[in-house]
Amino acid sequence: MKIYIYLVLGVLFWSGNFILGRFIKDDISPIELAFYRWLFVLILLSPVIVSSFNKIKNAIKLHFIPLFVLSILGIAGFNLILYIALSYTTATNALIINSSIPIIVLILSFILFKQKTSIMQNIAIALSTFGVLYLVLQGDIGSIINLNVNSGDILVLSSAIIWAFYVVMLRFKPKELNGIEFLSTMVLFGVLILLPIYLYFHIDINRDIYLIKNYYYIFGYMSVFASILSFYFWNKGIEVIGANKTGQFIHLMPLFGVILAYIFIDEILSLYHIIGGFFIGIGIYLSLRK
Numbered sequence: 001m002k003i004y005i006y007l008v009l010g011v012l013f014w015s016g017n018f019i020l021g022r023f024i025k026d027d028i029s030p031i032e033l034a035f036y037r038w039l040f041v042l043i044l045l046s047p048v049i050v051s052s053f054n055k056i057k058n059a060i061k062l063h064f065i066p067l068f069v070l071s072i073l074g075i076a077g078f079n080l081i082l083y084i085a086l087s088y089t090t091a092t093n094a095l096i097i098n099s100s101i102p103i104i105v106l107i108l109s110f111i112l113f114k115q116k117t118s119i120m121q122n123i124a125i126a127l128s129t130f131g132v133l134y135l136v137l138q139g140d141i142g143s144i145i146n147l148n149v150n151s152g153d154i155l156v157l158s159s160a161i162i163w164a165f166y167v168v169m170l171r172f173k174p175k176e177l178n179g180i181e182f183l184s185t186m187v188l189f190g191v192l193i194l195l196p197i198y199l200y201f202h203i204d205i206n207r208d209i210y211l212i213k214n215y216y217y218i219f220g221y222m223s224v225f226a227s228i229l230s231f232y233f234w235n236k237g238i239e240v241i242g243a244n245k246t247g248q249f250i251h252l253m254p255l256f257g258v259i260l261a262y263i264f265i266d267e268i269l270s271l272y273h274i275i276g277g278f279f280i281g282i283g284i285y286l287s288l289r290k
Helices: 002-023 030-051 053-062 064-085 091-098 101-113 119-136 151-172 179-201 205-241 243-264 271-288
Strands: none
Touching: 002 064, 002 091, 002 205, 002 243, 030 053, 030 064, 030 179, 030 205, 053 064, 053 179, 064 151, 064 179, 091 151, 091 243, 091 271, 101 119, 101 151, 119 271, 179 205, 205 243, 243 271
């Protein structure tokens, strides 16, 4: 029973990350949010890096390219693009579109590794794709003719595709690193990737001091709850009840997110959210059936 509570909390913390990203969009830029989130995580995980330094160093020597690519996808790319997207679309939209990731993983697995899909999974892909398109078009199919599409929703979909690539490429994760060592290595690479981008746009010590002094609680939540604890709970779930059962908990994100968005940032659930989410949900359900 405890493991299910852990998984629910992990997904809840991830949902909160979307809400905060939307809530703080006018005060902190996407690159600032991404950089400081992972910098705080790196500081918190530095004891792991120090204690496993030789092990991590050897893994980097042997698997530099896979680790670098996984860090670009899972740490730097996904989060930065998601935070940019949340400047232009609602957290509700982002969470529902993000729930299509399992379907995107199926498609990429077929394209990249020729992993076959069943007729039921192909139907699932079609239904979920329709759901995403309906949501991005906000229920107005005619808007695709006029190219009247929310750029934020397109960016969220792009971030979901990046995360799906990350999931698919996890097969190349170094076997010699355990979960927390792998996360620490990824975060180290991710911060190093984000650093030059951050420095290019922000060379202002006073601004840095201001951000840390006034928004430490935002970075703290994202680092401790939405990063380290969520990661720990998720991997604990995979260890105890298996990847398939654990993976289904991700579908709680839209539910939690819609509730949190309504309470904290006054977002309203529209009919097109329900219809789009319904088709995505049906597609995911069918894809998981044996």
